[in-house]
Amino acid sequence: MTTYTHSTIVAGIPWKNPVATASGTFLAEASTQYYDVSELGAVTTKGVSPIPWEGNPSPRTAESPSGTVNSVGLQNPGIDHYLANDLPQLKQLGATVITNVAGHTPDDYIQVVKKLDNSPADMLEINVSCPNVNAGGLSIGTDPTTLYNLITDLRKTNQQTNSSSNSPPTVTDITTIAKAATDAGADALSLINTLIGMRINTTTGQPILANTTGGLSGPAILPIGLANVWKVRTALPHTPIIGIGGIHNAHTALEYLYAGANAIEIGATALLNPQAPHTIAQELETLLDQRPALAAKLAAGETWR
Amino acid sequence: MPREWTTATRNPHATPARQPGRRTVPVIRVQALADTIIELTLQDAHTARTARPGQFVMLYTHDQSRLMPRPFGVAGTNGDTFTIIFAIVGEGTRQFSTLREGDTIDMLGPLGGQAFNLDQPGDYLLVGGGLGIPPLLYAAQRLAAKPDTRTTAILGYRDTRYADTRMQTHTPHTHSITNAQGDVLTLLNTLEPNPNPDQPLTILTCGPKPMMQAVHQWAQTHNANCQTCMEQRMGCGYGACVACTIPTIHGNTKTCTEGPVFPSTTIIW
Numbered sequence: 001m002t003t004y005t006h007s008t009i010v011a012g013i014p015w016k017n018p019v020a021t022a023s024g025t026f027l028a029e030a031s032t033q034y035y036d037v038s039e040l041g042a043v044t045t046k047g048v049s050p051i052p053w054e055g056n057p058s059p060r061t062a063e064s065p066s067g068t069v070n071s072v073g074l075q076n077p078g079i080d081h082y083l084a085n086d087l088p089q090l091k092q093l094g095a096t097v098i099t100n101v102a103g104h105t106p107d108d109y110i111q112v113v114k115k116l117d118n119s120p121a122d123m124l125e126i127n128v129s130c131p132n133v134n135a136g137g138l139s140i141g142t143d144p145t146t147l148y149n150l151i152t153d154l155r156k157t158n159q160q161t162n163s164s165s166n167s168p169p170t171v172t173d174i175t176t177i178a179k180a181a182t183d184a185g186a187d188a189l190s191l192i193n194t195l196i197g198m199r200i201n202t203t204t205g206q207p208i209l210a211n212t213t214g215g216l217s218g219p220a221i222l223p224i225g226l227a228n229v230w231k232v233r234t235a236l237p238h239t240p241i242i243g244i245g246g247i248h249n250a251h252t253a254l255e256y257l258y259a260g261a262n263a264i265e266i267g268a269t270a271l272l273n274p275q276a277p278h279t280i281a282q283e284l285e286t287l288l289d290q291r292p293a294l295a296a297k298l299a300a301g302e303t304w305r
Numbered sequence: 306m307p308r309e310w311t312t313a314t315r316n317p318h319a320t321p322a323r324q325p326g327r328r329t330v331p332v333i334r335v336q337a338l339a340d341t342i343i344e345l346t347l348q349d350a351h352t353a354r355t356a357r358p359g360q361f362v363m364l365y366t367h368d369q370s371r372l373m374p375r376p377f378g379v380a381g382t383n384g385d386t387f388t389i390i391f392a393i394v395g396e397g398t399r400q401f402s403t404l405r406e407g408d409t410i411d412m413l414g415p416l417g418g419q420a421f422n423l424d425q426p427g428d429y430l431l432v433g434g435g436l437g438i439p440p441l442l443y444a445a446q447r448l449a450a451k452p453d454t455r456t457t458a459i460l461g462y463r464d465t466r467y468a469d470t471r472m473q474t475h476t477p478h479t480h481s482i483t484n485a486q487g488d489v490l491t492l493l494n495t496l497e498p499n500p501n502p503d504q505p506l507t508i509l510t511c512g513p514k515p516m517m518q519a520v521h522q523w524a525q526t527h528n529a530n531c532q533t534c535m536e537q538r539m540g541c542g543y544g545a546c547v548a549c550t551i552p553t554i555h556g557n558t559k560t561c562t563e564g565p566v567f568p569s570t571t572i573i574w
Contacts, residue, residue, distance in 0.1 A: 030544030030562065033324040046547070054557050059538040061548035063373040063397075070540060072547050075557055208538075218372060271541040272365070272372050274413070275326040 002039055004281070006288040009301035010262050011187035011240045013122050015041030015096060018257060018298060019281035022244050022267030023047060023100035023125060024072065026277075028086045031270070035278035038094030041263055045086055047102030047127045050111040052078040056132060057210035062199040067218030067246075068268055069197045071132045071211040074102045079112045083119060091120045098123040104135040106150050110157050117158040126154060126186070129193035131215045141193075144180035151184035174228050175235035188240035190265070191232060192225045218268040222246025226259050233260030233305060241303070248276075250283035257294060260305045324543075325351055327365070332408045333386050339465035341393040342436075343402050350385040352415050358444035359421040359511075359534050359566040362389065362414035363542040366400045375401075376539050378440035378511070378565075379415060381471070390439040390468070416542045418562040421532055426453035427505040430529070432489050432520045434461040434512025438468045440534050444509050445475035455504075457496075461489040461516065490519050508532070510569070521569035531569035535560050 004017040020042035021031065027046060028037075037043050055075025062069045076082070082099070090097050099121040103109035109126065116124060128141030128150065140146050178189050194215025199208045207213075225245020233241060243256030244265040256264045266277040273279070288295040294304050334346035352362060356379045363374035375397055377389035393402050404410060421444050423429075429448055433441040438460055448456045458472045460481040472479045482492050489512075506527065510520040511534035524531035537560045540546035544562035551560055552573040558564070 025541075025545055027545045027547070030541075033322070033543070034326050052556075055547065055550065058548075058550050058557075060550065061373075061538050061540040061546070063371065065370045066372060068373055068540065070546065070548055075547050075550065268372075271546050272374065273327045274541070274543055274545070 001036070002282050002285065004039070004285055006285055006295045006299065008041065008263050008298040010042075010242060011123070012301075013042075013096065015263055017041045017281050017285065018261075018263040019253065019277055019284060020044055020096075020098065020242070020263060020265045021270060021277050022265035023098075023127065024070075025267045025270045028089050031274060032089075032093065034274035036093070037090060040095070040277055040281055042096040042098050042122065043090060044098040044100055044125055044265060045082070045090070046076050047074040047100045047130065048076050048079050048082045048112060049074065049102045049104075050079055050108050050115075052076065052081070053102075059208060059210055060214070062208040062214070064197065064199055064216060064218075065220060067216050067220035068271065069199055069209065069214040069216050070194070071209045071214030073132045073211065074127075074130060074137075076102070079115045083115065087120060096122045098125050100125045100127050102127045102130065102133070102136065104133065106140075106153060108136065109150060110153055113154045113158045123188075124158070125190050126151065127193075128181075131194060131196045131213070132211060141177060144176050147177060148180040148184045151181055151186050155185035175232055178232045178236060178239070182236060182239050188242060188262075189232060189236075190242045190244060191261075192221070192228050192245045195221055195224065217245070219246045219248045219252075222248075222252055222255075226255055229256055229259045229261050233303065240301075247280070250280050250287050253280055253284050254287055254291075257298065258304050260303045262298065262301070262303055327411055327413045329409045329411050332404045332406060332410055334406055335402075335404055338390065338467040342390065342465070342467045343393065344380070344388055344390045345401065345404065346386050346388050347410065347412065348386050349412065352379065352412075353382040353385050353387045356382060356387060356415035356443075357417075357420035358423065358447050358509075359419070359440050359532075360415040360417035361440075361542070361565065362387075362412050363416060363539075364389070364401060365411040365413075366397050367410075368396075368400060371397055371400075373540070374413065374542060376416070376542055376561075378443070378534070380439035380442045381446050382443070390436070390442075392436050413542060416561060417565050418544075419564055419566045421509050421534070421566050423447055423451065423454070425505055425507050425530065426451075427455070427507065428501055429454055429456045430493075430506065430508045431456060431458045432493065432508060432510040432512070432516075433458070433468075434489060434516040435463060437510075437512030437516075437534065437536075438472075440511050441509060442468060442471050442475070445472055449475045455501075459489050459492045459496075461492075461512065489516060490523065493520070493523055505530070508569075510534070514574075517569070518574040521572070521574065524569060532566050533569045533572060534566050535564050535572070
């Protein structure tokens with residue numbers, strides 16, 4: 001059991017350290033075999049939809065240089081299963097839980113968010129940037145008006161839970177999207193989701209992924225995530241930001257904190273090493289010991305810049 | 306009706322037992338079994354003592370641009386060591402082929418929620434094709450220690466019969482065929498379909514999907530319980546990413562934690 005002294009605050013929610021898991025790379029029944037989830041700042045669960053989703057056909061994953069392209073398509077057993085299984089289990093284990101919410105239509109999101117009202121979820125992350133579904137996801141997160149309307153409606157549905165909008169990196173100007181989300185009532189921003197990519201099998205001449213394209217994640221996208229966090233922090237000096245993208249050790253986590261993030265999430269790296277989120281949280285504790293000014297700002301709910 | 310076995314259900318409220326994470330283990334031996342087929346012996350007491358036939362390990366390259374692990378079925382255990390067998394098909398497996406005794410490699414496992422079920426006494430027919438044979442070698446090793454079973458192996462190869470010698474150490478009833486001669490169905494159809502009618506017949510199969518489908522159909526007509534070890538491109542191997550699904554009668558199902566071994570009657574062929 002590690003004692004964490006460097007906490008952070010994200011949109012009013014205290015985290016015992018700045019490290020969380022990223023949605024899609026954490027599943028309670030799998031990840032809890034490898035570390036104590038109560039030792040992380042938070043865990044973000046997989047996108048949950050109003051009814052069970054079967055996801056995309058396989059193959060769903062392809063390796064790429066310093067990364068991976070995936071097209072799972074948000075397969076999940078639905079909000080009722082989540083409320084009866086994953087969420088109570090994680091709360092019983094002492095985790096701070098961010099519930100990632102997915103939908104094909106605004107009504108899908110509203111149904112899920114309504115069911116999460118008065119649930120023990122600590123925060124909601126509204127997935128408006130998944131590149132692997134035909135409707136919803138990225139088609140909402142790339143249009144400021146659609147996003148504004150969705151977040152406004154969700155805010156009316158659920159007043160209690162702090163919500164974070166998961167903004168896509170593949171837009172002309174991410175700050176416009178970020179402002180639309182916060183103007184509509186998003187308490188925080190999760191930056192960034194995966195980027196659209198693909199691989200081709202040179203024996204068959206066909207795409208490796210059954211869905212043709214997928215989302216690129218892993219260390220390859222680290223500089224893109226950092227640039228987006230920097231840009232949004234500059235445009236929105238006071239909005240809580242969770243930095244995501246390519247973090248593979250405590251030093252790269254630290255880069256996001258210096259770019260202006262309040263906290264970070266570990267994604268693809270947890271697929272290469274199930275204990276990575278826990279290991280990075282422990283290593284970051286030491287790095288923050290050596291950086292008292294940054295640690296003090298985070299503990300006060302502020303950011304480096 | 307073919308015999309079935311039941312799949313244990315998980316209690317979602319139970320705290321899972323902690324599993325060992327990714328770790329670095331010594332390479333004990335590297336042996337070429339054919340031109341491009343390599344047997345790797347690794348030292349890891351946990352895998353050697355706990356792996357069940359059909360389970361697999363994830364191996365990681367040292368190359369920082371190739372981060373994703375590759376899954377390999379456990380092919381046998383001996384004391385604190387275990388073996389895997391792979392073909393050099395891409396850059397990742399080429400890098401594994403350059404390992405030498407005394408080197409180290411990172412691994413995770415053993416993984417796989419459903420292994421071959423060897424509880425049933427009686428006749429076992431192990432039908433393997435190509436690189437699907439290694440998990441059956443391990444099943445044969447374990448079956449050889451069970452006096453109430455009798456194992457016959459039917460192995461199909463593209464060309465070199467790389468695993469015959471190893472299979473023969475576990476069972477004298479080893480038959481094989483190469484692509485030039487025919488396929489495993491050719492061999493299956495030359496067998497006495499039910500050599501011991503009073504004994505239950507269990508078929509374990511692993512190999513290319515069309516082969517396993519044909520074996521499944523053969524099992525259906527011979528009233529045999531058929532267990533298939535399925536393959537799919539994997540992300541993490543431990544159940545988190547949900548990339549490695551195959552269509553089953555229960556919907557898209559993960560091959561890592563809900564497989565890789567499935568009753569053949571649950572697969573949507």
